[in-house]
Amino acid sequence: MKRHLTMSSLLWSGLALALALPLAAAETKAPAAQAKKSQLPPLIDRDKFFGNPEIAAAQLSPDGKWIAFLKPYKETRNIWVKKVGEPYAKGHLITADPKRPIPAFFWSRDGKQILFVQDKDGDENFNVYAVDPAAPAAPGKDVPEARNLTAAKGARAMIYAVPKADPDTIYVGLNDRDAAWHDVYKVKISTGERTLLRKNTERIAGWMFDKQANLRLALRTTEKGDTEILRVDPEGFTKVYECSVFESAAPVNFHKDGKRVYLETNKGARDLTELVLFDPATGQEAKLESDPKGRVDFGSAIFSDLTDDLIATVYQDDRTRIYWKDKAWEADYKLIQKKLPGGEIGLASMTADEQLVMVTSYSDRDPGSRYLFDRRTKKLSLEYVSREDLPRQHMVAMQPIRYKSSDGLEIPAYLSLPKGVPAKSLPLVVVPHGGPWARDGWGFNSLAQFLANRGYAVLQPNFRGSTGYGKKFLNAGNKQWGDLMQDDITWGVKHLVAKGIVDPKRVGIMGGSYGGYATLAGVTFTPDLYAAAVSIVGPSNLLTLLETIPPYWEAGRIIFHERMGNPNTPEGKKQLERQSPLNSAAKIHTPLMVIQGANDPRVKKAESDQIVIALRDRGFPVEYLCAPDEGHGFARPVNNQAMFAAAETFLAKYLKARHQEGGKPDVMKRLPEITVDPKTVVLAKKADAASVSVPKPVAKPTAGTFTYAGTMAMGPRSMAISMVRTVKEEGGTWVVTDTAKLPGGEAVDTTTMAKDTLAPLKRQVKQGPVVIEMAFDGGKATGTMAMGGNAKPFSIDLGGGIYADGSGAEDALACLPLAEGYAVTFRNVDLQRQKVQLKQAKVLGQEELKVPAGTFKAWKVELTSAEGDPGTTTLWVDTASRKVLKTVATGPQMGGAVVTVELQN
Incomplete structure (x- = not known):
């Protein structure tokens, strides 16, 4: 059984979890209490509130034979496994990170693997790992080898589905190609084999699979902020539902008929979010439920993985309210409530046949306990008490x-x-x-x-x-x-x-x-x-x-x-x-x-x-x-x-x-x-935009057609890329066109520059459905940004002249008075943030460089942000012809990838 929570993005609520996490603390004596304070309960050591719990987050394996749980290893929460019925002290360690706590884990559908997510030092670039709990310890280690299934460097993996129909598969999103958007991959858990299912070139913010692991729906935020729910068709997308930026709608789960989808929505005159059944084929919508008391939004739905039936709906009012739809589940729940009165009861993990259930019980004064409930025998047995040494009698309402x-x-x-x-x-x-x-x-x-x-x-x-x-x-x-x-x-x-x-x-x-x-x-x-x-x-x-x-x-x-x-x-x-x-x-x-x-x-x-x-x-x-x-x-x-x-x-x-x-x-x-x-404390120094002038070139670009080839490397993966650059003099201007063949498709960037100053006059970018037209004139950059024919105008105040922007950027840099120790700051346009950005170019020295086009004496030029933003581009420029010989670039906009291209002819 699954609990399906809302898909609304609570973007900055991460710290609420961090403040409640059970982390390590101190053990000291309390100071003497003053007269009034003497009436307070004893001062409780902060370690009892925030220290590592001895046991946490226990989960049943699908076959009901094993329990995985979190327990400290070298003062850091890691994953352990034990047999059902054994004491937790007999658990064996299966991860051994001595520094970063494991934030979340779950069993694979077939129970052969445990999957968990991990980032590095809080950067939130999560990867998904798999570890076989039955495997022996790796050579020289205390635990089995954990395999990185997503292996994305500088990118964030998102788990979309763990399908019942294909238990050795997980569907994930990766933004390693484009940092802003996640492509969809099918990953074979046992081998790590990864297959690209859908390249995200349509600004898709979320994806949804049906019970048979078919990709059926996508969520897109429009340029106006509206929400669109799209049906995923073989040939593309069909919009089936939409609501405004100040409304919300999100699919919750597919109905057992395989056609309709449970949808939560407050579109139109509705104030409170309600649960409806929606048919993506016909657009028909039927209300199922809203808060019976008319006080709060629809909260969440509980479904049976065994039958795909809706079991219960949940509302978060002053306290949680549950409305049961299944009589057998309702009877079991009320029986558990009778045995554990006064607190909130939650259903956690359970076996594949839904007969053995991990139950949680907690209250405002009790961090909770976990129990095993056997639905056949109706036996409820205690597994462990959370923070057992925390004195409940001193907690408050x-x-x-x-x-x-x-x-x-x-x-x-x-x-x-x-x-x-x-x-x-x-x-x-x-x-x-x-x-x-x-x-x-x-x-x-x-x-x-x-x-x-x-x-x-x-x-x-x-x-x-x-x-x-x-x-x-x-x-x-x-x-x-x-x-x-x-x-x-x-x-x-x-x-x-x-x-x-x-x-x-x-x-x-x-x-x-x-x-x-x-x-x-x-x-x-x-x-x-x-x-x-x-x-x-x-x-x-x-x-x-x-x-x-x-x-x-x-x-x-x-x-x-x-x-x-x-x-x-x-x-x-x-x-x-x-x-x-x-x-x-x-x-x-x-x-x-x-x-x-x-x-x-x-x-x-x-x-x-x-x-x-x-x-x-x-x-x-x-x-x-x-x-x-x-x-x-x-x-x-x-x-x-x-x-x-x-x-x-x-x-x-x-x-x-x-x-x-x-x-x-x-x-x-x-x-x-x-x-x-x-x-x-000092802030990274930023250049004074008002004092930045336009650099003056001392050479002219080299006309011709030049072929570049290289790789885009992301961790252990590497993909071939190529680019053709055409530089020509045309009508008293220089026109530079870059046609690149990238993993995401072909991109064409054309920049027209003034003949003598090499200042950009206009620029056009085409990649897939995106077309950007921009002109520089009178201290402003104006133009349109279009996706699929829907053009949106923009205007950016420049505050001065622009240099080395667009496809002509590298050639314009190559024409500056490069010399040992030369450095210059200039303006660019950041199209994504619709503002001016300052860049700095600095000559690092001179090198002899060998590329497929030959061996050259080259200036090595480093290009960075003058405002402290991450990312670096390094150019090698032929000292004689001013041709760009090689480029190596990295930055967050490329998801941590390193792009290297070299001149071929």
Whole structure:
């Protein structure tokens, strides 16, 4: 049985998971309690909240003979396997990563392999690995060899389907050809053989297979941000459903009839998302269900893998509600509830015949336990207790509350109050969730319980823009970052102060991702409200945030512009500048701690660096932690524990609350290693665009037709590529045309340059359905970008002359006064981001170079971003003829691939 959750993209909610992950912590004695604090429960070691659990995430094998689970190995979560019925202490290790915890794993359909995903130091470039749990340890290792099924370097794999009809197969998406879009591959698990099924040249953001492992549907985001559901036909795509950028629709699962599909949608007059049955062949739609209480969106559906029937629907209100469609499953569920009263019951993994089920039970005060339930005998047996040494009797209730915001909108939230003291004049920590298009829910929250144990009240507001409460509530957050969305948080504090629960002089705020932004916005736009703040991977400048979103979020770029603000319009840019905490940093007078992962692909390190610099330069104290081996939130136990140790001490200092002193030796050793002295923080130097002039060439291009050939290498894979370059003088101009044969098809790029200055005058790019026409005139680049005949105009202010852009770029560079130590900065146009970018060319020296066209004396020229962006192109230019002999290029836009071409004639 599967749980099918919504396919909506919660782009920045990653840190909510990171904050709840069970990671390693310290073991020390609590300080002496003051008189009022003596009524609080004992100070619980933070290790019991955030340390590695002894056992976690147990999953049954399809045949019911084995259980795979996570357990620490050298203080890092790895995968272990044991027989059903054996104690967990008898499990044997099958992965042995000493540094990076395994974030997720699952059994293959036939139970012969365990598949897991892994990235490197938080860069989110996940690959999919397979390991045979029955295989012997590899030579010289403690575990069997894990095979990388996707082997993508600098790219992100996405799992689309693990079909029942073909148990040795997994369908994945890879963006190693084009960083913005994922191609679809069929991968044979046992051998790693990979077959390309569909090249993604149509801006497809998601793919869906049917029960027979046929690729049936695709999701596309249009250039307006609308959602299209496409039927995948042999000859192409047929649009069968669409909704606007401010609506949502997504397929959930195929019906057992193989024709219709379960679809969740709020298209049209609907406010709450509902579940419908949709026929892609006829376009007919039949409503199945919406929230019977009319309060929240449709949440998720549970299906039987055995029968393909819909078993239950799930809604996340103040607490979870389940509506059963299958009487046998409902009876078993109610029996389990009777045996485990008071908590939430979840169905986890189960055997292929659905007779042996792993059951979870948890509550707001209990992180949970796992049980095995035999549906034949109705026997329920305990497998293990999560965080068994965490004293449940000292945990607190998570109370759903409601309050009105500044404009009267009702805001749902959760409030956790400390035990043992009256709910009066308490210190408060507000914890806004990430996303922001996500929500907090009821259940055990490690951070909330940790803070409550220290004596804080904890407020978790589901501010406007949060998901699950209907389309109107979600859209009420459009373009409201730092404005009404922030008011929703502010008025939550005011509500608790007015009720006498909270001391207005002891209010703190702590959040990650969007919650980190809300933290910075809180101390910037309401500087008198907070006495302490901790921003974790929080963006400080919304313009630079939008400029640096990962390439694989390209489908959602226009949605960001619609929901956040469009930086390409004067009014949008002005709005985003106003809402950026960095631009109002002078208003901050709240003590601030900033926490960052150096490899974060979502919120770049510069977002934290620049707010730290802004405060430091005005002489305001700021504390800074930055882990060199983390990304969007800390996953390594030692880093995570060091972060919470620092944050706990910081909050206690300014909010006058208790805290735990010290910690385990490895944590206390790590903390100073990731603590950054604000005096040492510098941003990568960027060239001053206003001072950049247009270089002057000293030579002319060499006319003729030149053939280049080489490879595009991605990890162990290498593909042949070729290009023909034609350079000719035409009508008082130079026209350079590059015709390249690439793995993705043929691409033609033609640039017309002024005869004497080699400045580009116009450019045309054709690749598949994409056609770009651009002209340079009067300090602007204007043109159209078309896909399939739908042309969209654009206009880019240049701020000066452009040089070495388009297909004539290399020839224009070759004509500069190249010499030892020569360097020059010039402008290019970044078509993807619709803005000017600065490049720097630098001569590294002179070399003798052998290529198929012969042996030459060549200048070696390195081309990089003058703005600190990644990627490098190296050219070798013949010193005599100025012909380009060889090019080696790499960069994130190529998914980490290295492209090498050499002159053939």
